[in-house]
Amino acid sequence: MSDERPPVIEESTAAEGSPVRLHVYDSVTQWVWGAAVSISSALARSLQGKARARLLLSGGTTPTAVYIALSKAPLDWQHIDVALVDERWLLPDDPDSNARLVRESLLQRNGAAARFETLTRPGRGIEEAVATANMHARQPTDVVVLGMGEDGHTASLFPRMRDLDLALDTSAAYVAVDASGCAGAGKWLRRISLTPAGLRPAHTRLLLIRGQKKRDLLDRVLDGDDPYEYPARIAFTTPGAPLHVHWCP
Numbered sequence: 001m002s003d004e005r006p007p008v009i010e011e012s013t014a015a016e017g018s019p020v021r022l023h024v025y026d027s028v029t030q031w032v033w034g035a036a037v038s039i040s041s042a043l044a045r046s047l048q049g050k051a052r053a054r055l056l057l058s059g060g061t062t063p064t065a066v067y068i069a070l071s072k073a074p075l076d077w078q079h080i081d082v083a084l085v086d087e088r089w090l091l092p093d094d095p096d097s098n099a100r101l102v103r104e105s106l107l108q109r110n111g112a113a114a115r116f117e118t119l120t121r122p123g124r125g126i127e128e129a130v131a132t133a134n135m136h137a138r139q140p141t142d143v144v145v146l147g148m149g150e151d152g153h154t155a156s157l158f159p160r161m162r163d164l165d166l167a168l169d170t171s172a173a174y175v176a177v178d179a180s181g182c183a184g185a186g187k188w189l190r191r192i193s194l195t196p197a198g199l200r201p202a203h204t205r206l207l208l209i210r211g212q213k214k215r216d217l218l219d220r221v222l223d224g225d226d227p228y229e230y231p232a233r234i235a236f237t238t239p240g241a242p243l244h245v246h247w248c249p
């Protein structure tokens, strides 16, 4: 654990070099639009320099409104590849799958033109699904949108999860995980998750959180660097782009 907290700057015009930049909004509406504009600007910047941009999205309850707002952005969506940060071991049309959430929120309106890669497919075993995800992950990732659970998990990396060390240390972008015994995983114990190695190449990293509980948790998460205590720490301890945290009460 480090003694020093990473510097946090509570405004969007943060100084260069800070590993964590906190964007604070007064209302949910401002948060939704602020986060959506940040994601769409990052994608537009990426598309200025190359033919395709790649966006990785988390599930959970928090980001839906942001994905709906983002789906209205006037982007060159047919040149954007959308994939998932993590997935429960469910078929993509399952109401509890992250694929379904992204399909119903982002892949609508302008966003309907994006190319979407699910992490699961009918008839495919979990190791095969992970191998395919790792093959897709060879394409450069531009933007990663993370969430954080109340136990300090991010993606599907849960505190005290079996084989968390392997997931944290692997050079693979995705791994299959077994979250047995992790209350934060709910009833979805088998999952596929992005790893720090998968996060590392992204040019833009965002963490979307809301509410006082998550803000207090964020303070604890930022007050150290041990990912075994709070796996969400990989969001700012993994070398690479700074982490933009978008928060509102």
Ligand SMILES: O=C(O)[C@H](O)[C@@H](O)[C@H](O)[C@H](O)COP(=O)(O)O
Pocket (backbone or CB within 6 Å): 058, 059, 060, 061, 062, 063, 085, 086, 087, 088, 098, 146, 147, 148, 149, 150, 153, 154, 155, 156
């Ligand atoms: O599929 C998942 O479970 C997510 O990708 C997960 O990592 C999510 O981001 C957090 O659990 C936060 O979820 P909430 O927004 O619901 O708190």
